[in-house]
Amino acid sequence: MSEAKAVRRTRSVTTEAMAERRESILQYASQVISRSGVEGCSFGELSEVSGFSVGMIQHYFRHRDRLISATVEYRIAGALAEWERIYDRGNNALERIHDLLTFSVEGEIPFAEAWGFWLEIYAAAHKNLQIRESVATVLSSWRTLFVRALQEASEENLLNPAADVGELATLFTAVIDGLAIQSLNNIYKSTPEKMIETLHRFAARELGIDPEEFARYKRSKLVAAR
Template sequence: MTPPRQRSRATTDAEIAELRTRILRHASALIGRDGIDGCSISAVAHAAGCSLGMIQHHFGTRDGLLLATIEFRSDAAVSEWRRLQAAAPDPIAALRALLAFAVEGDESLADAWGFWVQAYVAAPRNPDVRDAVERTLREWRALFVDTIAAARDAGLIPATVDPERAATMLIAATDGLAIQANGGFYGTDADHMRATLNELATQLLSLDPAKEPA
């Protein structure tokens, strides 16, 4: 008897990875647009063009899908930042790239920050979401601290600069400006947010704009 043909595992793995990514991208978009409460398994299944059972098979519950989406967004952001960091000629250029990415990366400010603002709002009500967001924020903060410390160690900023304190202030400004820009408050938009963050970095780190590349 001829044994039954088996599907290629590589093809199956590739299809599974593509499906998971598609689901997580649509879940992310729904959260940014409708909030976490609007991100039901049925809504995601409809948007992603797959069955409810397929989502439940890969992610279990709605909370499992939500946590996987936060991890997906976090991993994508850190990977993109690492790419930008590797391409930067020095730590100051890397910091400028990080600040630019904090405003808009591959996504618009509304799409990127729409998601994270909703995650922040949900965190106090859901301990698992809070833990997932906190892990992301710790990694995000470490990017600032490490980059500023590298700039100080390279003699590009004064030795008196405290990377922890500078990172705290820059992240506080980033989050606050993002909420303002996402809501259209105070006339804040992406360009205003970007200019304000760069000006704050210049002041905090005692940078000389005349010595930076145009």
């Protein structure tokens, strides 16, 4: 191997390792925010949890505000990618709506960690313009997926909604957020499992579909396919 090729390979490995280390720090930071809030995500606390030195974390993010912003963007990118995978998996518009509602509870990240993070970020957004803009971006993208699925369902004559598509999409995202707060804090004896059932029934009624049929539809197909 020539010296030039060896240098290029070394640089490539180093760049890859740096990217992996940065992502690992962001994963730990999102966990810290979920448990302790934005204010609790200090370099010292993150170092304690992750095993990375404070100097190493500062090397990647310089100051705390940059770390918080990067963590939010990291979780947004992950959420958007997962949402698109869920959306594309459905065979028709009703399956997509059903899956999106279910995913809001049963995503790749455990419910308590996922919603603990977003609720802390929502709270911080009230006083932080940059975080508020990031929250607006992710909620807009989430709502857009519902708009797309609802428009498809309407075009396919699969529903009889009482409200227009945009209003329904806004209602869905609002109800998801509200039920997540209740489930995360066990208000009204709420649980993630109960949240899924409530979402399915609420959506079915708003869409003019039999709630029992809609609640069983995708789940029964998944079970039958196993």
